[in-house]
Amino acid sequence: MDTNQLWKERFSHHIKMLSRYLRLMFNDHLAFALIFFVAAGAYFYQQWLEGVPETFPVDWIMAVVLGLLLAHSPVRTFFKEADMVFLLSIENRLKPYMRNGIIYSLVIQAYWIAIFLFVFTPLYLKLYPDINAKYLLIMLGILIGIKVVNLLAVWFLDQTRDRRLQFLDLLVRLAINVMLVYFLVNSEFVYVSIAAFLIIGVAFLNYWNIFKQNSLPWDVLIEKEEARLQLFYRMANLSTDVPDLKRKPKKRHAIVRLITKPIKFDQSSTFVYLYFITFIRSGDYFGMYLRLMGLTVFFIYWVPLFWGKLIFAVLFLFVTGFQFITIYNHHKTLDWIQLYPVPETLRRKAVHQLIFLLMFFKVIVLFVFFIFVSDLIGAVIYGGIGLAFTLMFENFYVKSRIRKMS
Structure with a gap:
């Protein structure tokens, strides 16, 4: 089996599904509302910037928001329930498949980092007038590099079934990422380097202690992939009928x-x-x-x-x-x-x-x-x-x- 070709087939199916539902979700009425919402939000954001106080904690706000985006780094696998049987025998040949999954996850998540950094840029330049556009590009490059490390750390840890260890890893990475962004916003590169080495160390520990010692927990990975898919289906179902949605009622x-x-x-x-x-x-x-x-x-x-x-x-x-x-x-x-x-x-x-x-x-x-x-x-x-x-x-x-x- 060519696992690289398998990824291309599943990626193509995923893109077709996304385009079909997104076209139904963002119909004429909702698209007009979103365009109006963005335009009005940009206008009032500009008005608010004119009177923003110099003591406004933009560095901490950027640190928390961008730190959360960095720490939340799920890797898309597109695994299906039947893979527990049909892919189990070629598990050691899935490196090209998972490499493509990490690259796809990086592109999607880096896009959101760029969007939020773009939103924060007017406020950041207002309170930090010495910063130029070149530094913002450097900042974006560093954030994308740290995102790669977070994705690897999460993927290495996905080999374990210990939920407490995964939660502890999330807290540690979140704290490091928040501090890294805070120092990056304030141009303190010595502390940025220290935080970067710490997050690389977390990824290395996950690789050495978890990834090297365990095989793929197929049922857990398939369950996570199904949960992400159902989350998208629930969002799409608010605008159109989704036959593949699995509904779980709440008691209340x-x-x-x-x-x-x-x-x-x-x-x-x-x-x-x-x-x-x-x-x-x-x-x-x-x-x-x-x-x-x-x-x-x-x-x-x-x-x-x-x-x-x-x-x-x-x-x-x-x-x-x-x-x-x-x-x-x-x-x-x-x-x-x-x-x-x-x-x-x-x-x-x-x-x-x-x-x-x-x-x-x-x-x-x-x-x-x-x-x-x-x-x-x-x-x-x-x-x-x-x-x-x-x-x-x-x-x-x-x-x-x-x-x-x-």
């Missing part, structure tokens, strides 16, 4: 009792009960709703101008309603849903009610928050615009989308 008994208590126990409430429980117990929707709520509160607090706060609030209100339309097809693969002696109109009505209540509750929460970050008049303005937007979005856009999905 207290919240379920609170939500279902007002629902009438009759035939007309069948789908209301089903979709409300689906929203709470599914691992996708409830967590996404809370994260969107937190992001909205953060941007409303951070953006200085009232109309900017208003734009972000309405934008995130649209994203909230848009993301949960796909709950209509959540039970699409279950045949017994079709056996309910309940009209299809009640199913669509239940989804309408759920989306309206989610958006309405968000308007209420943000109305209260606007009172604290703005004033009562600003809160009333947002409340009126938010409520009008919710009614129009639910009655026109959601109705049209559900009709196409039916």
Whole structure:
């Protein structure tokens, strides 16, 4: 077996899967919202930079964020369940395969490091006026080099099943990476060199004590790869139907009792009960709703101008309603849903009610928050615009989308 060719086949399949779902996820509406979000964020970021105090701890913020990106270094293997049988006999010939996996992981993760460094650049140059663009390129090169060492350290440690050892390794590497970035930001190259030697030492210890002593734990590696794939599927499922998604419901008994208590126990409430429980117990929707709520509160607090706060609030209100339309097809693969002696109109009505209540509750929460970050008049303005937007979005856009999905 040519393991290099095997990698090319699996990489090609992976890219086709990514392109298919990303094309569905970033449709016209969501792409427009993201472009507007980036443009507005850049504008308010520039406005905020004009008044940023000189004592702002940009060095520590960059150290923590970039240090986390360096320490989190999973290696993509694209291993599948059948590999425990068919690749076990050629384990000693997988070096080209894993080399390609490390290179692919480096390219993807280095891209995110470059993006975050680019975002921090205006703030960094504002507070460190002596720094030039050439030094930023040197910094990026050093960070990518340290990322290579982190990837090797993680791959060497992946040969063990000891979760406590993996957690300890993560803490040690995180601390070293944070300090390395902090010294790099402050141009203290002696300490940068010391931190670099320490992280290389961690990788060497992992290689000598773990990698050299153990064979591949196929079941663990396959489980990790499947978890990464399912994470992407859960994100894609918020915008489109993903048949390969494995859903694991959460219990959340207290919240379920609170939500279902007002629902009438009759035939007309069948789908209301089903979709409300689906929203709470599914691992996708409830967590996404809370994260969107937190992001909205953060941007409303951070953006200085009232109309900017208003734009972000309405934008995130649209994203909230848009993301949960796909709950209509959540039970699409279950045949017994079709056996309910309940009209299809009640199913669509239940989804309408759920989306309206989610958006309405968000308007209420943000109305209260606007009172604290703005004033009562600003809160009333947002409340009126938010409520009008919710009614129009639910009655026109959601109705049209559900009709196409039916």
